[in-house]
Amino acid sequence: MGKDSVQGESYENRADVPMEMLAEGNCSLILSDVRFRDAGIYESYLVVGQSRVKNQILIHSVRLAVVDHKHIQSVESGKDLILDLYTNQAKMLVFQQEGTPEWRVLWQRGQDSGGERWVEERGRKLVVREVVTSNSGTYRVVDEEGLTLSTVKVSVTGSVATTGSEVKEKQISLDSGKVDAPSLCLTVVLFLSSHALIHLP
Template structure:
């Protein structure tokens, strides 16, 4: 049997767990982003700000310091150089959301945000919330007509290589490498952030994977190659052309009549 003091301690601990777990500043926010795209990790400190106060915000992962801002002054972690920001114009209104550009697989994980306060020599932090970011790859199925162009989105400058597996084979072939000379098909062209395969043939059907420097698939595209679909105008022209050829190959009615008359005259004689 627990004595009165133990019951009180247990009750207080349970109450603390319930209160902390129900606080909006302790809930882990789960979100996902596709690799190469931007992501916004939500955060708000409006209820904690005093009048004319300049917020001082920090974002951290378990292993890295991601971003820190106080007014115009900012700090970016090395792994997030030129990719992370908490816009100052939003922060002064209490929006401390972290903006990430060109999301990488290595960005996946839990991010903690803090409000920093206190004098210059004595700083304290208030934990705001945690955001769990999942980073996923791109997947697509495309259907392309023979003779048309296949466009593959690279999505990000992280793209280092494109490999291809024909529908009837098990081996993978390197078709393209960033800043390299590999171009197996001879008609691969990089334009902006896209890769263009010109004049698709039946052998172009299969699976295309875009890989990063670690060999991870940024994108997987399954391509089906189909016969060109004729428009009604094209079908009409083809039928007219075929009919014209058939007509030209047939003897004229006048010639047939002349032939029959000639045969009849020969029989009468």
């Protein structure tokens, strides 16, 4: 609406059509901090006609799919494992040791870890300090709804000896339906840390 714009409640501070692009005839929508609930169909319309009689002309339609990050990582025993959080949506890090069915909580946003300081949050990353062979397995970062934002399969190599007792972790059972990323029809793939540029000519 001229220089004014209105954003939907769940898109506040995340959706933008830059005026400098619009002045050149490009009405592409930039969607930041993409999340699973953003998946769906986006359509742009040109509104024409007088004040009382207006018509909407479809310009473009895009089906957006959102998927989680998947990585395989190898780290030497005794060194730190660094995991990207990608987004502020990250609420919890869970771990499944190789060969076991259980998932354990290693980190939760906003909760004090007490004396267990071997997992640290540093900006947009988590650091698992001085890993050992038993740290091999699958690491998942999930959001507040239990949906997987990233999955990293980690193998610990080398034979560096460790000292001291291993830190005991709180064990939880996770509903597999909530841990796995939703199955979406993939047309446009976006990573959660990226900006989505939906080109609407």
